[in-house]
Amino acid sequence: MKWKMAENSLFAVLLRSQWWWSVLVAIGVFAVVRLFMAWGYALFAVSPFIVIAAMAAWRQLRVPSGARLEKSLAGVRALSWEDFSRTLEAHFASDGYAVKRIEGVADFELEKSGRVSLVSARRWKASRTGVEPLKELAAAGDKRGAAECLYVVAGEMSEQAGKLATEKGIRLVAGASLIKLLKR
Numbered sequence: 001m002k003w004k005m006a007e008n009s010l011f012a013v014l015l016r017s018q019w020w021w022s023v024l025v026a027i028g029v030f031a032v033v034r035l036f037m038a039w040g041y042a043l044f045a046v047s048p049f050i051v052i053a054a055m056a057a058w059r060q061l062r063v064p065s066g067a068r069l070e071k072s073l074a075g076v077r078a079l080s081w082e083d084f085s086r087t088l089e090a091h092f093a094s095d096g097y098a099v100k101r102i103e104g105v106a107d108f109e110l111e112k113s114g115r116v117s118l119v120s121a122r123r124w125k126a127s128r129t130g131v132e133p134l135k136e137l138a139a140a141g142d143k144r145g146a147a148e149c150l151y152v153v154a155g156e157m158s159e160q161a162g163k164l165a166t167e168k169g170i171r172l173v174a175g176a177s178l179i180k181l182l183k184r
Contacts, residue, residue, distance in 0.1 A: 014052045019060060022053035062180075072179045076154045077125050087182055088121055088152065105133075105140040106149075118144060121152035129153050131161045138168040154178060 005012045014022045026049035033042040076084070085107065092099045097110040097117075106118035120137045123129065134151060141149040151165065152173045165172050173181055 019053045019057035105136040115147045117148040118146045119150045127155045
């Protein structure tokens with residue numbers, strides 16, 4: 001059985017927050033525990049918060065900042081379709097997928113261990129994506145019996161598109177996740 005942390009637990013919230021929030025909580029807990037117990041016990045009480053702060057800092061170091069992210073996304077948008085598609089194809093092939101270019105709604109069909117996935121990336125330069133491309137991708141995935149659908153975009157997604165992606169199980173590769181994917 002895989003252990004999963006409750007989504008709204010204190011530690012899960014701190015993992016999603018900036019690392020310094022965990023440090024502030026650790027300082028507060030240390031001060032309160034130190035009022036009643038020796039410093040050794042207080043240090044032991046804050047150790048989980050220090051570990052969470054280190055984990056959050058490590059995650060945040062690997063994600064590009066706002067300015068770097070925008071610069072990187074501008075570079076991605078400047079690529080031609082041929083260069084962008086070759087980069088994506090090489091990435092998926094290096095991850096062990098058999099990559100096949102297809103025509104239609106999806107651009108690539110990925111196959112690994114008998115599991116088929118569809119990738120739509122043709123509209124990666126769109127500044128804002130609505131629900132129509134996602135509906136078409138979901139329909140194509142159902143038609144081909146795909147286990148997973150991925151939608152690659154360097155722009156923004158409308159709120160309705162984000163909800164539809166969640167509802168239909170479409171994995172969005174956008175923003176920082178797109179930059180991380182292309183840099184690997």
